[in-house]
Amino acid sequence: MSESLLSVRNLTRHFDISGGLLDQIRFSGGRFHRQKTLVRAVNNISFDILPGETFSVVGESGCGKSTLGRTIMGLYAPNAGEIHYRGDRIDNLDPRSLLPYRRKMQMVFQDPYASLNPRKTIRQTLEAPLRYHNPKLSNGEVQDRIEEVMLQVGSDPQWISRLPHEFSGGQRQRISIARALIVDPEFIVADEPISALDVSIQAQILNLMMDLQQQRGLAYLFVAHDLSVVEHISDRVGVMYLGTMCELAETAALFENPRHPYTRALMSAIPRLGGGPGGHVRLRGEVPTPINLPSGCVFHGRCPHANDRCRVEIPGLRRLDDGRQVACHGVEEGRI
Amino acid sequence: MAKLLEVRDLVIRFGLRTGEVTATSGVSFSLDRGERLGLVGESGAGKSVTGFSIINLISKPGYIASGEVNFNGENLARVSPERMRQIRGNRISMIFQDPMMTLNPVLTIGTQMTEVLHRHRPELSREQARDIALDKLRKVHIPSPEKRLEQYPHEFSGGMRQRIIIAIALLTDPELIIADEPTTALDVTIQAEIMDLLMELCEKDGMGLILITHDLAVVSQVTQNIAVMYAGRIVEKGPTSRVIAQPQHPYTRGLIAALPQSSRHGERLNQIPGMMPTLKDMPPGCAFNPRCPHVMEICHRQIPALRPGSNGNMAACHLYPEENAHE
Ligand SMILES: Nc1ncnc2c1ncn2[C@@H]1O[C@H](COP(=O)(O)OP(=O)(O)OP(=O)(O)O)[C@@H](O)[C@H]1O
Ligand SMILES: Nc1ncnc2c1ncn2[C@@H]1O[C@H](COP(=O)(O)OP(=O)(O)OP(=O)(O)O)[C@@H](O)[C@H]1O
Ligand code: SF4
Ligand SMILES: [Mg+2]
Ligand SMILES: [Mg+2]
Numbered sequence: 001m002s003e004s005l006l007s008v009r010n011l012t013r014h015f016d017i018s019g020g021l022l023d024q025i026r027f028s029g030g031r032f033h034r035q036k037t038l039v040r041a042v043n044n045i046s047f048d049i050l051p052g053e054t055f056s057v058v059g060e061s062g063c064g065k066s067t068l069g070r071t072i073m074g075l076y077a078p079n080a081g082e083i084h085y086r087g088d089r090i091d092n093l094d095p096r097s098l099l100p101y102r103r104k105m106q107m108v109f110q111d112p113y114a115s116l117n118p119r120k121t122i123r124q125t126l127e128a129p130l131r132y133h134n135p136k137l138s139n140g141e142v143q144d145r146i147e148e149v150m151l152q153v154g155s156d157p158q159w160i161s162r163l164p165h166e167f168s169g170g171q172r173q174r175i176s177i178a179r180a181l182i183v184d185p186e187f188i189v190a191d192e193p194i195s196a197l198d199v200s201i202q203a204q205i206l207n208l209m210m211d212l213q214q215q216r217g218l219a220y221l222f223v224a225h226d227l228s229v230v231e232h233i234s235d236r237v238g239v240m241y242l243g244t245m246c247e248l249a250e251t252a253a254l255f256e257n258p259r260h261p262y263t264r265a266l267m268s269a270i271p272r273l274g275g276g277p278g279g280h281v282r283l284r285g286e287v288p289t290p291i292n293l294p295s296g297c298v299f300h301g302r303c304p305h306a307n308d309r310c311r312v313e314i315p316g317l318r319r320l321d322d323g324r325q326v327a328c329h330g331v332e333e334g335r336i
Numbered sequence: 337m338a339k340l341l342e343v344r345d346l347v348i349r350f351g352l353r354t355g356e357v358t359a360t361s362g363v364s365f366s367l368d369r370g371e372r373l374g375l376v377g378e379s380g381a382g383k384s385v386t387g388f389s390i391i392n393l394i395s396k397p398g399y400i401a402s403g404e405v406n407f408n409g410e411n412l413a414r415v416s417p418e419r420m421r422q423i424r425g426n427r428i429s430m431i432f433q434d435p436m437m438t439l440n441p442v443l444t445i446g447t448q449m450t451e452v453l454h455r456h457r458p459e460l461s462r463e464q465a466r467d468i469a470l471d472k473l474r475k476v477h478i479p480s481p482e483k484r485l486e487q488y489p490h491e492f493s494g495g496m497r498q499r500i501i502i503a504i505a506l507l508t509d510p511e512l513i514i515a516d517e518p519t520t521a522l523d524v525t526i527q528a529e530i531m532d533l534l535m536e537l538c539e540k541d542g543m544g545l546i547l548i549t550h551d552l553a554v555v556s557q558v559t560q561n562i563a564v565m566y567a568g569r570i571v572e573k574g575p576t577s578r579v580i581a582q583p584q585h586p587y588t589r590g591l592i593a594a595l596p597q598s599s600r601h602g603e604r605l606n607q608i609p610g611m612m613p614t615l616k617d618m619p620p621g622c623a624f625n626p627r628c629p630h631v632m633e634i635c636h637r638q639i640p641a642l643r644p645g646s647n648g649n650m651a652a653c654h655l656y657p658e659e660n661a662h663e
Contacts, residue, residue: 060523060524060525061494061523168611170611198378198379198550198611198612199378199550199552199591199594199595200378200590200591200594200607200608200611200612201378201611202594203594203595203605203606203607203608204607204608204609206596206605207604207605207607210602210604211604225523225524227524228553228595228596228597229596231596231601232596232599232601232602232605233596233602251601252601265525266524266525268528269524269525269527269528270524270553271524271527271528271531271551271553271554271556271557272553272556272557272597273552273553273556273580273592273595273597274556274577274580274581275553275556275557280525280528280529280532282529283525286493286495286496287493
């Protein structure tokens, strides 16, 4: 795995939402216990991202996509597992040792309105990370870099003295991308970067992201709920359900022939332009909460193929002959 | 028999402190009984304002400046508030994107449903109202509806809540449902279920549906006819399959071409340059002219009327000159 840009190994991230001590006290079996309430947002996830590739993560609201991205970025500490960047372990570094990696890894967020500081001019927004990572740059060099990056994201360099509220959503997202780019990263986590934008603007931002990838060899971890966008831009896709990776495959293989029962349901529900209505796989029940994870396969309660083994044994991601990975007993047993 | 709904030349304006702005102009469309119409367009195009105006729900300082909203032949733009209350939530129901705009968090679903029923049918006994509520919850496939009646909105998932909203909208057996982005906040699997449900209800009960959304793919699956809005006007309308397969207006063409499905995997998308103008900086002539690849001199000075395009879709574009209208 030495050629991987990023390696994620058995990554787990929980949130403790127990509240104060009193909220945690439970009485059972004649005794008081202190019991924690954990949201199991990301559980035992492993995958690799290669230099220059687009790896997308899809799955329904609350399945842990953002938590995964933020944990990789070091915004949340993992509870277990490891993260390696070009072979170096980075999840256990102190902030100073992490600094060189922070420059290589940047993040673009969903909401271009919330992610820019409303009181800072565009120049200030772009200048801060640049100077932080390159303290030796002269004023002239800083100015040059700012103008260059503004042009690269298709924005007018003359705008840099303006405040965010003077821009449309699409323009703000360009500036968020400029802020990530200005430190010359290799890897960008883009968490729903186009979800808040209109269709005609989405195409502009996606083109920008694809162009930049070509020019700079960027790798993306891309999170989006629009599956037709994911199908278009991704090299590989991971499908998450309840904090677990249930299938990971090359894009065409995943969309043309999904194997995991959840992936099948998800793919069949994508509204297709000009496609007929209906015909999607109906799932019974609802997504359970990540507070009390189901035993065995996290999907077993809704799966039309679940058997006794599925109810007790957690399926691991197994590689199939075509190279894809699927976490499903039914697929392993040849039932699906 | 009159059309179920006939909107004619609707002009909606907002009296802002900074001056009057026109949100929609010359909006005309009609709907037969049982017909499903999609109203699509990007953010700010005027979809919601149009939908709200049908039942006179535009918030101040908005108002209907001119035009007609004929519902079964009665012009709702001119009826008394009293008459409007009889129609709204009764013969025309509305479903919003955010279920909490309809649901009261502190009342049980059962209480809310019986309240709606009693408002429009005070003669119903409690048992009758309860039976109707149960019937509608079953219709939207809510399991164990008896138990659900006793529950509060927060005890339901997003998808269930939206189904309950639909059940509430159905209580009075309306002739028309206006659904404004009913699934935008929901996951695709839930969206697919809700759309199936809406279609099933229209087909079984002959209800009309106006589906407001920015998602062309959803509209293409659910509706028979489509009206595309841009900057406050309908720029194209026609049968859904034909508008999708043979869009006439350059904006509709651009919109469809910009979808990932229209490009090969990994290739650049066909983006439309620029963005939709805001109400305050509408260009003269065709509002699409700054972004249009076919812009001509006339586009800068004359607003194009909605006329039949070459395939029978109606399009508001100077590419389709007057002559077509007299074929
Ligand atoms: N800071 C937090 N504290 C407590 N719980 C959290 C926190 N952040 C996320 N969660 C919970 O973790 C789970 C995963 O959330 P996450 O935001 O990663 O999902 P997501 O896949 O990004 O969803 P969406 O598509 O809605 O953005 C959810 O149940 C969420 O409520
Ligand atoms: N209360 C209001 N005061 C002033 N302008 C308003 C008001 N409500 C809507 N508008 C304006 O009217 C225009 C049409 O708005 P509308 O809400 O109908 O758009 P929409 O097509 O539904 O967009 P979206 O997809 O974002 O819901 C917009 O330019 C909007 O800014
Ligand atoms: S492991 Fe079992 S329950 Fe899980 S998806 Fe496969 S068949 Fe269904
Ligand atoms: Mg998220
Ligand atoms: Mg709207």
